[in-house]
Amino acid sequence: MSVLITRRCTACGSCIITCPESALTSAPLMPAVDPDRCTDCLACLEVCPVDAIQPSAHPIHPIEVESYRIMNSEVDFSSWPAGQREVVARMVHATADDSFASSARIGSEAVEGAISALRSGAPVICDARMVMAGIPSVPTARCYLDQVERSPEAGTRSAAAMTAAAADHPDGAVWVIGNAPTALMALIELHPRIRPAAIIGLPVGYVGAAAAKVDLWAGPWRELAITNVGRKGGSAVAAAAVNALVRMAVDGEWGSDGGTGPGRRVGK
Ligand code: SF4
Ligand code: SF4
Known part of the structure; x- marks a missing residue:
């Protein structure tokens, strides 16, 4: 699993500062996610002020x-x-x-x-x-x-x-x-x-x-x-x-x- 940044993102940068694994980095429009670094701690979801981050693994119907x-x-x-x-x-x-x-x-x-x-x-x-x-x-x-x-x-x-x-x-x-x-x-x-x-x-x-x-x-x-x-x-x-x-x-x-x-x- 990893996380997904959605269109709600306002590029405030809070998640980048928070991520303990440096899995989020600054990108032109919004943070980029490195799935190899992400440990699924979900700390970024907690700090995002606009609920722009979602867990990316989704159940398959x-x-x-x-x-x-x-x-x-x-x-x-x-x-x-x-x-x-x-x-x-x-x-x-x-x-x-x-x-x-x-x-x-x-x-x-x-x-x-x-x-x-x-x-x-x-x-x-x-x-x-x-x-x-x-x-x-x-x-x-x-x-x-x-x-x-x-x-x-x-x-x-x-x-x-x-x-x-x-x-x-x-x-x-x-x-x-x-x-x-x-x-x-x-x-x-x-x-x-x-x-x-x-x-x-x-x-x-x-x-x-x-x-x-x-x-x-x-x-x-x-x-x-x-x-x-x-x-x-x-x-x-x-x-x-x-x-x-x-x-x-x-x-x-x-x-x-x-x-x-x-x-x-x-x-x-
Ligand atoms: S889930 Fe945790 S490790 Fe993964 S990007 Fe968010 S804060 Fe970083
Ligand atoms: S905390 Fe939310 S709004 Fe701020 S940069 Fe991260 S995803 Fe975008």
Whole structure:
């Protein structure tokens, strides 16, 4: 177990001073948690003035356990290495669409980069509020769509929101596109002006989604990418990929036996 800092955090720093194991460190938006140091004393929960800290271990509902059992009996994830496998399994689990087990594409540095960023409290930039809604345990999730009041003459609000977010977070953010192909295209065009930690590029739709994902996989950020082939995608599957990464970031060990499960400890 470890602890989770939620969006209520006001960055007052009390928990950092209190932690007897130095498991909490200052990060850009709120404290980062080192699960290898945390001893679950829960002293930080006691001092937080806004109840922003929660124990991170959460009971797994029996339906989720059964769902994973059925999925693992029907879908072969064995070709995916540990870490990537957990991400792909969560994508399949969230959609009940086993085609993601073969259509997913994950770069060699994407999982490690995302886990490291999440542990350090890096911002997680989402292209839509629906994506944010699916990752409630990520306190650093942000969506810039509301900062773009109307569509620019050229391009879309989603694309303009990516540009606005890039101005604030040029380094080390995790970028999550689960809705708009134009957002992913705009992000790709920001190379090399920004330096993402990882990119979850899973937009959906008949116009532009497949092409945007091809460009991501063919481009300079390929090794940082979590994406797939084709039109399928969406907020739910993008959020599922993030949630798999969050679980690995918090739990601290990677799976190694080829199986997947809702309660497996699968981080670094
Ligand atoms: S639970 Fe204890 S050891 Fe863990 S981060 Fe909080 S104060 Fe530190
Ligand atoms: S988690 Fe709570 S105690 Fe820690 S910095 Fe945020 S508001 Fe302060």
